[in-house]
Amino acid sequence: MNRAIYARRRLVNGTFLSLSVAAALVGMIALALILYALVVNGVQALSPTLFTLDQPAPQSIGGLKNAIYGSLLLNAMAIAIGTPIGIFAGTYLAEYGRHSWTAFFVRFANDILLSAPSILIGLFIYVLMVPRMHGFSALAGSLALAIIVIPVVVRTTENMLLLVPNTLREAAASIGAPRAISIRAVTWRAARAGIVTGILLALARISGETAPLLFTAFGNPNTSFNILGPVGALPLTIFNFFNSAYDDWHRLAWAGALIITAAVLTLSVFARLLEGRRS
Amino acid sequence: MADIALSDTSATTERATALRRFSRSDAVFRFFTRSSALAILAIFAGILVTLIGGAWVSITQFGVGFLTTSTWNPVTEKFGAWPAIYGTLVSSAIAMILALPLGIGIAIFLTEICPRQLKRPIGIAIELLAGIPSIVYGIWGLFILAPYFQVNIEQHVIDWFDGIPVLQSLFAGPPYGIGLFTAGLILAIMILPFIASVTRDVFETAPPMLKEAAYGTGCTTWEVMWRIVLPFTQSGVVGGAMLALGRALGETMAVTFVIGNAHTHITANLFAPATTISATIANEFAEALGNVYPAAIIECGLILMGLTFTVLAAAQLMLRGFERRAGGRSA
Numbered sequence: 001m002n003r004a005i006y007a008r009r010r011l012v013n014g015t016f017l018s019l020s021v022a023a024a025l026v027g028m029i030a031l032a033l034i035l036y037a038l039v040v041n042g043v044q045a046l047s048p049t050l051f052t053l054d055q056p057a058p059q060s061i062g063g064l065k066n067a068i069y070g071s072l073l074l075n076a077m078a079i080a081i082g083t084p085i086g087i088f089a090g091t092y093l094a095e096y097g098r099h100s101w102t103a104f105f106v107r108f109a110n111d112i113l114l115s116a117p118s119i120l121i122g123l124f125i126y127v128l129m130v131p132r133m134h135g136f137s138a139l140a141g142s143l144a145l146a147i148i149v150i151p152v153v154v155r156t157t158e159n160m161l162l163l164v165p166n167t168l169r170e171a172a173a174s175i176g177a178p179r180a181i182s183i184r185a186v187t188w189r190a191a192r193a194g195i196v197t198g199i200l201l202a203l204a205r206i207s208g209e210t211a212p213l214l215f216t217a218f219g220n221p222n223t224s225f226n227i228l229g230p231v232g233a234l235p236l237t238i239f240n241f242f243n244s245a246y247d248d249w250h251r252l253a254w255a256g257a258l259i260i261t262a263a264v265l266t267l268s269v270f271a272r273l274l275e276g277r278r279s
Numbered sequence: 280m281a282d283i284a285l286s287d288t289s290a291t292t293e294r295a296t297a298l299r300r301f302s303r304s305d306a307v308f309r310f311f312t313r314s315s316a317l318a319i320l321a322i323f324a325g326i327l328v329t330l331i332g333g334a335w336v337s338i339t340q341f342g343v344g345f346l347t348t349s350t351w352n353p354v355t356e357k358f359g360a361w362p363a364i365y366g367t368l369v370s371s372a373i374a375m376i377l378a379l380p381l382g383i384g385i386a387i388f389l390t391e392i393c394p395r396q397l398k399r400p401i402g403i404a405i406e407l408l409a410g411i412p413s414i415v416y417g418i419w420g421l422f423i424l425a426p427y428f429q430v431n432i433e434q435h436v437i438d439w440f441d442g443i444p445v446l447q448s449l450f451a452g453p454p455y456g457i458g459l460f461t462a463g464l465i466l467a468i469m470i471l472p473f474i475a476s477v478t479r480d481v482f483e484t485a486p487p488m489l490k491e492a493a494y495g496t497g498c499t500t501w502e503v504m505w506r507i508v509l510p511f512t513q514s515g516v517v518g519g520a521m522l523a524l525g526r527a528l529g530e531t532m533a534v535t536f537v538i539g540n541a542h543t544h545i546t547a548n549l550f551a552p553a554t555t556i557s558a559t560i561a562n563e564f565a566e567a568l569g570n571v572y573p574a575a576i577i578e579c580g581l582i583l584m585g586l587t588f589t590v591l592a593a594a595q596l597m598l599r600g601f602e603r604r605a606g607g608r609s610a
Contacts, residue, residue: 009499009502013499016505017387017501023383024389034416034468092312105320115526120529123333123580128329210414235414239532261411
């Protein structure tokens with residue numbers, strides 16, 4: 001009798017543990033299948049002209065230069081706009097506000113924005129800016145991306161500043177350093193690696209974003225650096241090319257997808273390494 | 280004497296000016312950090328207000344009926360969001376049903392079974408899965424998964440279930456490859472790493488003493504997970520799951536490619552093409568002309584915002600509560 005119960009418990013244990021090994025395998029296999037498809041299809045279209053030619057008309061030779069430069073422009077502007085706001089807000093939460101009601105609400109709003117559907121952010125910036133500015137623009141696109149950057153930077157900045165030991169702050173105060181100077185010269189410096197990790201993660205996150213750019217940056221078949229006009233972006237080009245019926249556009253889009261994924265994964269691995277080295 | 284007194288006062292005034300300068304720069308710095316923090320609240324409120332403003336034409340014209348009607352006709356300018364809401368809810372439900380057990384399984388594997396040397400590489404692989412841009416999931420779903428699924432799985436499933444009461448209407452032909460179920464499947468793969476990594480982090484907060492005590496009474500690994508760790512971490516796991524649900528509801532690019540973008544007639548058939556709110560916005564907003572059509576799409580966005588923000592807020596509250604509780608216990 002006892003033996004029967006014992007056998008049953010072992011069976012249940014064995015079954016569920018095998019199932020969780022299987023779950024891990026499923027995850028690994030999914031990752032492998034996606035990366036495999038991406039590499040196999042993407043490598044075929046990789047060539048130096050990808051970086052030197054603009055988007056082609058169907059059935060002719062071309063590259064992704066307009067999209068790559070557009071993405072670089074949008075990402076740079078989004079980081080430039082989003083990072084200072086994010087770092088300042090994170091500093092407020094960790095240094096000044098800590099237990100205040102303001103900080104409570106800001107934290108709450110921030111954590112929701114962190115996972116908010118990015119298409120809503122695109123819609124928001126569209127309604128706010130595009131009709132007023134009489135058209136799509138790189139500025140609108142980068143603002144939409146900046147709204148995605150901010151919560152990521154706020155969260156990591158706050159967490160990293162909270163890890164800085166209070167004795168450092170007290171030491172700064174004891175030699176008479178004003179609060180603002182002690183934050184800039186002591187706590188920021190102590191948390192620098194972590195804050196940079198946050199910025200890299202934010203960059204990785206926006207590099208693959210398509211939805212917020214659909215009605216803001218819109219896309220542009222030519223290379224453009226005019227921040228008041230529409231610009232291309234890699235994810236937009238991929239979306240548009242795959243929605244077309246042309247095989248050569250599909251091939252270019254696979255190459256674009258490979259480039260983006262490689263960039264995003266490199267960035268996030270790099271960010272993790274930076275984080276790992278610190279701890 | 281007079282000299283000393285003079286230099287003394289100049290030192291005090293110097294000190295006073297320095298202090299004034301410091302306190303001014305302190306105030307300026309504090310002002311900037313505080314305004315940046317308030318900017319986040321402003322963005323949050325701005326999204327809500329802007330979307331309500333943008334949707335106003337549609338809100339006043341269709342009223343509450345917008346939520347329940349299924350017409351979507353840009354020509355006659357009659358719109359109802361029910362098919363999109365239905366598609367959003369059902370595709371996310373499919374994703375959760377598939378991803379939740381898998382994600383918890385992975386977390387159990389990582390915390391209890393995995394050899395120490397493999398923990399880090401597998402953890403990194405899971406995070407890579409989370410880092411892949413959603414549009415890549417979309418194209419992989421459309422060009423690799425859907426054709427395979429259509430030929431090798433959907434057809435067989437339809438044949439097997441033919442004649443079985445409920446199942447035959449849930450899985451009915453013809454096999455398109457794309458549709459609600461495929462969208463749910465892609466979403467499941469996308470949210471799997473979120474569930475796995477949150478659940479793993481939450482499992483690791485379970486006090487070792489509790490687990491060791493359970494092992495000491497002769498519990499199997501599964502019994503320790505099921506009776507000790509899961510009850511202890513319950514609200515954290517539920518919070519993590521809701522966070523993933525929030526992402527699934529709003530995910531756009533992965534879904535747009537594989538959902539099929541069909542607005543009309545809801546059937547029980549999970550293999551049928553459908554649409555979601557996010558796919559509707561992504562596909563139609565750029566081409567929406569007139570006053571009513573864009574407003575109707577923005578109102579869809581407003582509904583999506585209501586859905587996701589509620590789910591995400593609940594997730595935050597549960598995770599906060601859990602952190603406080605777990606933090607309090609382990610301290």
